[in-house]
Amino acid sequence: MERNRESAGVPVTAIGQDSHRFAAGNPSTETRILKLGGVEVPGHRPLEGNSDADVVLHALTNAVSGLTGVNILGPTADRMCADGIVDSAAYLAEALRFLEGRLLHVSISIEAAVPRMMPLFPAMRDRIAGLCGIDPGCVGLTATSGEGLTACGRGEGISVLCVATALLRPGLPPPGLPPSADPPVS
Numbered sequence: 084m085e086r087n088r089e090s091a092g093v094p095v096t097a098i099g100q101d102s103h104r105f106a107a108g109n110p111s112t113e114t115r116i117l118k119l120g121g122v123e124v125p126g127h128r129p130l131e132g133n134s135d136a137d138v139v140l141h142a143l144t145n146a147v148s149g150l151t152g153v154n155i156l157g158p159t160a161d162r163m164c165a166d167g168i169v170d171s172a173a174y175l176a177e178a179l180r181f182l183e184g185r186l187l188h189v190s191i192s193i194e195a196a197v198p199r200m201m202p203l204f205p206a207m208r209d210r211i212a213g214l215c216g217i218d219p220g221c222v223g224l225t226a227t228s229g230e231g232l233t234a235c236g237r238g239e240g241i242s243v244l245c246v247a248t249a250l251l252r253p254g255l256p257p258p259g260l261p262p263s264a265d266p267p268v269s
C-alpha cells in the first residue's frame with residue numbers, strides 16, 4: 084500500500100505571487116496590449132513591465148518555481164527578456180521544464196478593480212490549461228476588488244496569487260527554495 088502511494092508520486096503544493104501597476108501615459112497612444120493569463124485584453128491600459136507584464140502567468144511561473152526550487156523570474160527571465168523573449172508563456176514553459184512530475188491543479192486568485200475579470204475567465208482558463216498541459220477543469224480562477232482596500236483593489240494595478248499542486252517523482256530532494264531575492268523581471 085505504502086509502496087503504491089510512493090510510486091504514484093509525492094503531492095506537493097506551492098504558492099506564487101506577482102503584482103504590476105498599470106502603465107502611466109496616454110492610453111490613446113499606447114501600443115502595448117494588456118495581457119492576462121496569456122490572453123490579450125484590448126481596449127485597456129497595459130501593465131508596466133519590460134516583458135509583456137502578464138501578471139497572471141508570472142504568479143503561475145513563481146508557483147511552479149515553488150514546486151521545483153528553480154526560480155525563473157529574476158536573472159533567467161531577465162536574460163530571456165534581454166534576448167527579446169517578452170512572451171511570459173516562455174517563462175512559464177521554462178519553469179515547467181524543471182518539474183519532475185505531473186502538475187495536477189492550479190488555483191489563481193486575482194485582486195483588481197479593472198478590467199472586469201469574469202468575462203475573461205473562459206479564455207484564460209483554456210489558455211492556462213494548454214500552457215500547463217492540464218484539463219481546463221483543473222484551472223481555478225477567482226477575482227476580487229477586496230473592497231478597494233489596496234492599491235490594486237483601487238485600480239492602480241493587478242495583484243495575483245497562485246497555488247499549484249503537483250505529484251512529484253518519488254525520491255527527489257524536497258523543493259522549497261524561497262522565491263529569489265533578485266529583482267524580478269517586470
Ligand SMILES: [Zn+2]
Pocket residue numbers: 101102103136137138141267268269
Ligand atoms: Zn511580473
